[in-house]
Amino acid sequence: MANPTLQTTYEPPGSSSSSTFTLSFNLPDSRPVSPSPSLFSESSQTTMSSYTSNSKPALARQSTAEVAERDYFHENPAPAALEEHTAQAKAFIDFHAAADRRVVLVTSGGTTVPLERQTVRFIDNFSAGTRGATSAEYFLEAGYAVIFLHRQFSLLPYSRHYSHTTNCFLDFLHESSDGSIVANEEYQEKMQKVLRQYNAAKESNLLLTLPFTTINDYLxxxxxxxxxxxxxxxSGLLYLAAAVSDFFVPPERMVEHKIQSTNATDVQKEERDAASNEEKEEEVFDNFDSSPAVPRSKRLIVDLDPVPKFLKNLVDGWAPEGMIVSFKLETDPEILVHKAQYSLERYQHHLVIGNLLSTRKWEVVFVAPGKKDTWIRVPRSKRTRPISGTVSASDGEIGEKPLDPKDLPEGDPEMEIEGLIIPAVEKMHTSHIQNAVRIPL
Amino acid sequence: MANPTLQTTYEPPGSSSSSTFTLSFNLPDSRPVSPSPSLFSESSQTTMSSYTSNSKPALARQSTAEVAERDYFHENPAPAALEEHTAQAKAFIDFHAAADRRVVLVTSGGTTVPLERQTVRFIDNFSAGTRGATSAEYFLEAGYAVIFLHRQFSLLPYSRHYSHTTNCFLDFLHESSDGSIVANEEYQEKMQKVLRQYNAAKESNLLLTLPFTTINDYLxxxxxxxxxxxxxxxSGLLYLAAAVSDFFVPPERMVEHKIQSTNATDVQKEERDAASNEEKEEEVFDNFDSSPAVPRSKRLIVDLDPVPKFLKNLVDGWAPEGMIVSFKLETDPEILVHKAQYSLERYQHHLVIGNLLSTRKWEVVFVAPGKKDTWIRVPRSKRTRPISGTVSASDGEIGEKPLDPKDLPEGDPEMEIEGLIIPAVEKMHTSHIQNAVRIPL
Known part of the structure; x- marks a missing residue:
């Protein structure tokens, strides 16, 4: 336990501080180089109140979000692939800007939060990447060029139809009489269609896939x-469907090696200490919480900092003219719409799409400034599931209240709800472009 | 914050208790129904000392591990698929037992530790499943029947050659002139070989794949x-290559819904409280640790309990005659062998294979009772990488000290180290069978 990056906090009286693994870190958000507590509190307080206002901050004044951004990107290391991925994105964007084509950045999949520098354990966000990968296909159909920024090994557009199935990919293939490897008869038709769409996107340079893993890579x-x-x-559209962690462990405080559950190196010491067992028990076990005692030495406490909320910079600084769509995933129907409205207000995005974990393939709610919240849902009458094919928004059922998950049939719906979401987003994007007053760069 | 399952602990003086998300849970290990702290301490203390002894506990006495086992499986819900998977495994084992064939259970991939009941966030262990999936192929070649118990969507035997590549699976295929979907010329040969091996295993009923996700599913x-x-x-072999979490959150204390980072529902309240800002700052920010202040209300603290260490029950109760091989993954070369030796002693397995994150594809260390620790490594002379094909252990370099990662070339080795590991394990299993005295069931 000699690692100097480990810091023990919240030690209850009588606990064994030497074997409690507590990672305790601090907020880079608005952190001056040598902050005094009062200054720090004040600036963070400003963050909260400025976000609840609808007015844009004066450009001359450096906003708290700008400070948070500067500090975050200064204090955290750039990922190794950043330069290469940025160059690929630049070539892609320039190509389509020249052709006056709409470009959408689709983010997809969950981010990891490593708990160790040599990462064995990490916190992850549930996401197979279905929303992002499916949406990307419908954006391509709608004529967009797509940058697909995805969690490595999450679902990809087109190959998603075969990669995360319960069948192994090899179950789709057989060896023909001439020894060549051929798709099985029953899959030929669908595979042909998917492969044609995939190749068309590749050949027209309409799809750029870029992977990320950690929250830091992503940011x-x-x-x-x-x-x-x-x-x-x-003409730019940001469609932020990735499940991004709200919390992270700043690198300067991250432990180097795998966090140990049983300190094998301590065992010999414990054996030596066996004579003083009574005293040791006093030390190792505590009862400071209301429930039965737990040996503090065996617990893992992970203390995470919030990721600075500089998504508002997307609007103010990074891409001020593009349309920004973000997602809000919740599990509690009671708070979903409220949280989506709060995000909209705080980040000044153009659309927040709310969805519930249990019904996310059946319905979403569109929350946009000055508009009534609208639920878009798969009509129950839909009995055939198109692989693709643009579906107009009018095909969906549009309502004002969430569905009760108990009313839904088992399994996935017969059509993909992204077939309703993307045309609706595209329509909003068209209005956004029509209403845009070009700001000189 | 009305959720009754949330419990706030470790509140430093002056922090805002209402918005600190602390999940604090207790150890089910050896927990009596109404424990007194002293009884609890004592029984856990017994655990530690009994594990450091080499002698088997008397069968008549209920061991601490047995109590831990009983409590764990009593207090945690059985996964929905357990019955079905058990039935499949039973049919498979009975089939091969009748044929007097060796059967190996290969576990593979990481386990998740959900942080919410409706899981959005979870802790995961790094593992693509390469070790397990590759090992399974070599076991099949060695004539074993394989139960492949794997994390859902991790690598599978055979399909692993195509699923987690940087290429999309569709890049391996094209549409032929007659419209059928065919593997590209350059991949035909390898794909044919892999497909034949896969189909041979399937047709002979030699491979059963069963998925898990959470640590609870796994146990x-x-x-x-x-x-x-x-x-x-x-004749049974347990080859435990899965990266299993040491920590978990017991279900009775798990929060139902997604843990909130920003309490949107608190915002209105905060606006109302704006007049009393000075006081609030005092409350929300603290400086109890040595580094700059962090708003407690924005941090996430996850407090996890240790998974009861009842892997020893594999030897004593669950599968007393089979051979048990487990893995120990570390990142710190200084402690690897010591930790592997400690595992061997504690769990009484027949072999612990130690490996380091950075060199795990290049070398492993075999730690077995009464034998000198032996490093098995890929010879640097190997320049061709077999897809499969049993390689005798004598092809590897066998040493006594770990490699320095700095001496290794970039990228993966030219051969799979599992081609050395499995023949060595098979040899030990042969000795194990020869030395076995059958205990009447």
Missing amino acids: FVLRSISQLMRTLGS | FVLRSISQLMRTLGS
């Missing part, structure tokens, strides 16, 4: 690509 | 299958 590359998208003006 | 199904494997006597 760096999101900033880079957003800034590149300024070139596109109002 | 339940591991117990069930281990118990079924008693039928096999010494």
